[in-house]
Amino acid sequence: MQIKVENNKAWFLVLPVFIIVAFSAIIPLMTVVNYSVQDIFDPYTRYFVGTEWFEQVMQDSRLHEALIRQFIFSFTILIIEVPLGICVALMMPTKGRGASLALILVAIPLLIPWNVVGTIWQIFGRADIGLFGAFMTNIGIDYNYSSNPIDAWLTVVLMDVWHWTPLIALLCYSGLRSIPEVYYQAARIDQASRWAVFRYIQLPKLANVLVIGMLLRFMDSFMIYTEPFVLTGGGPGTATTFLSQSLVQQAIGQFDIGPAAAFSLVYFLIILLVCWVFYTTIMNMQKDK
Amino acid sequence: MTHSTSPMTHNKSGSKEQAPVHSRAERKARNATLRGRFGLTLYLILLLLPIYWLVNMSFKTNTEILSGLSFFPADFTLDNYAKIFSDSTWYMGYVNSILYVTMNMVISLLVALPAAYAFSRYKFIGDKHMFFWLLSNRMAPPAVFLLPFFQLYSSVGLFDTHIAVALAHCIFTVPLAVWILEGFMSGVPREIDETAYIDGYSFPKFFVRIFIPLIRSGIGVTAFFCFMFSWVELLLARTLTSVDAKPIAAIMTRTVSASGMDWGLLAAAGVLTILPGMLVVYFVRNHVAKGFALGRV
Amino acid sequence: MAWMSWTLPTALFFTGIAVILVGMTAWQIISPCVERRGFLPLATTRGDRLFIGLLSSAFIHLAFVALTDVNIAVATVLCVLWMIILMRWG
Incomplete structure (x- = not known):
């Protein structure tokens, strides 16, 4: 940590960022707030309805279900992706050609457009033309992600694990590489077991990146839209309809602007709360160091 | 294991x-x-x-795809790719995507560089809150802003232009860029700044001549992440465009549903969207680990 | 600006927020604030407490709307009291 100089002129350096983000963030946010208290038919026919939409949204069972589903989904993928990511990071070579190659290969899923990720799994999971679907059918499981909710969940979770474990893996890998060689030498002299090395040398060093990795994964999975939309369309029924998707359905599909706006705000507040809790944790962790 | x-x-x-x-x-x-x-x-x-x-x-024909599974195409064909490269509605999708991603990268870096410098060097009123506000935008779901975005960009006459998508993507790439660059800049000792000022460098001259070369790898990594997040996003890009700036991702969904399921074509289009990413990650492979080490993605 | 569908209450709300932000900045310039520890489990500055207060107020309002039929003004009064407590002793 370097000592920073107090200088309010620094605001001028931040100003461009502020303007460009404010344009795309504050104006839309204000508009959403405006929408959320009105019944809008067109820009000239609108009525002030107060908190009616909020009442409707807060008591809407579809949204409660989507929210519960969302939490289950986010926690499931965190439980799978974090340990798996750590394992992959531990196995990655640290030097030479192999290291670069492994790095590039592991990073590939992160660079695929999200709808293509959906498409890949849509194809891969089909029993007639996809390897995974055919494999499941051949080992005697009646697998069909478009009609069976459990299969749909399995596929969506699998897709997310496939898609995002690399992020955790790369974060941990970089964290591991920042551990000085001396630590390992000391451990070898002490004849420390593999587990002890992991528990007392590697894990503490990983704590920082892991918290950030979990924050990112939680947030990104909390706003997941494109991949399940392409893969299952939220179905069968509403089995894989998560928050973003029910929001888009309401806003674009049914054009219920008012309720959709109220929903957006509730959604945004939840995000803001979780984000703040994580951010405060991370900042306090760095302060303690 | x-x-x-x-x-x-x-x-x-x-x-x-x-x-x-x-x-x-x-x-x-x-x-x-x-x-x-x-x-x-x-x-x-x-x-x-x-x-x-x-x-x-x-590389398969549709009849072969539907007739059974095989690990190698029996009837190897390049037709699917030929179709994409000969039809302007298809290949313009790639051009559009690359255009707005590049614009986004340039804008993000230009505005984020000075801001990151300010965050890494100075204390000013509201700095922490500003930083948190930026990050909260990185976390905000695009779906929340979908409706007003459409109207906002229509009202300023930018709807269906590349710059509209580039600006909209700034909402998450700019905070990201500031976050990553701030990490890299904090690693540069501030004695360097002070020495340069004593030597008579003005701030802009120092920034461009001395400071930017010092954090080259940081800029590369930042550009990579801006590319990555802008390239993979679909929801905003699709909402803000209709014809002229339609991204490849959106064209894929539309064409496929219109003409039934043309699996081969869909697969070929998908493969072509993966290539630019692989190209970019190849160039920054040696720096990416350091970018991740800061944990700022 | 027509597409933004402004209404008087929301306009007042945002003006209020803007006034608070300007006020906080002015206050900070006149008498800079030091981080301190109140009844909250972490050290906070004035601005942090304001943010915590506003965010929790939003959730209090939501809870009122969702769980009770009481007039929303009651929630607002409660929140103002909560904000004062938080800013003073938080």
Whole structure:
């Protein structure tokens, strides 16, 4: 940590960022707030309805279900992706050609457009033309992600694990590489077991990146839209309809602007709360160091 | 497989000299390394299998795809690719995507560089809150802003232009860029700044001539992440465009649903969207680990 | 600006927020604030407490709307009291 100089002129350096983000963030946010208290038919026919939409949204069972589903989904993928990511990071070579190659290969899923990720799994999971679907059918499981909710969940979770474990893996890998060689030498002299090395040398060093990795994964999975939309369309029924998707359905599909706006705000507040809790944790962790 | 080691490989060169003393330990370590390699290979195979399947399918004809499974195309064809490269509605999708992603990268870097410098060097009123506000935008779901975005960009006459998508994507790439760059800049000792000012450099001159070259790798990594997040996003890009700036991702969904399921074409289009990403990650492969090390993605 | 569909209450709300932000900045310039520890489990500055207060107020309002039929003004009064407590002793 370097000592920073107090200088309010620094605001001028931040100003461009502020303007460009404010344009795309504050104006839309204000508009959403405006929408959320009105019944809008067109820009000239609108009525002030107060908190009616909020009442409707807060008591809407579809949204409660989507929210519960969302939490289950986010926690499931965190439980799978974090340990798996750590394992992959531990196995990655640290030097030479192999290291670069492994790095590039592991990073590939992160660079695929999200709808293509959906498409890949849509194809891969089909029993007639996809390897995974055919494999499941051949080992005697009646697998069909478009009609069976459990299969749909399995596929969506699998897709997310496939898609995002690399992020955790790369974060941990970089964290591991920042551990000085001396630590390992000391451990070898002490004849420390593999587990002890992991528990007392590697894990503490990983704590920082892991918290950030979990924050990112939680947030990104909390706003997941494109991949399940392409893969299952939220179905069968509403089995894989998560928050973003029910929001888009309401806003674009049914054009219920008012309720959709109220929903957006509730959604945004939840995000803001979780984000703040994580951010405060991370900042306090760095302060303690 | 789980706790098998690779960090032990750090010691390979070091332990060779001490081989007589640690030969047992070394053998153990080597076994663990082998287990690690095996596990990693297995993971990579599983990782690449869906992609391989997509590539495989893109070289098949539709009749072959629907007639059964095979690991190699029996009737190898480039028709699917030919179709994409000969039809302007298809290949313009790629051009559009690359255009707005590039614009976004340039805008993000231009505005984020000075801001990141301010955050890494100075204390000013509301700095922490500003930083948090920026990050909260990185976390905000695009779906929340969908409706007003459409109207906002229509009202300023930018609807269906590349710059509209580039600006909209700034909402998450700019905070990201500031966050990553701030990490890199904090690693540069501020004595360098002070020496330069004493030597009579003005701030802009110092920034461009001295400071930017110092954090070159940081800029590369930042550009990579801006590219990555802008390239993969679809929801905003689709909402803000209709014809002239339609991204490839949106064209894929539309054309496919219109003409029934043309699996081969879909697969070929998918493969072509993966290539730019691989190209970019290849260029920054040596710096990316450091970018991730800051944990700022 | 027509597409933004402004209404008087929301306009007042945002003006209020803007006034608070300007006020906080002015206050900070006149008498800079030091981080301190109140009844909250972490050290906070004035601005942090304001943010915590506003965010929790939003959730209090939501809870009122969702769980009770009481007039929303009651929630607002409660929140103002909560904000005062938080800013003073938080």
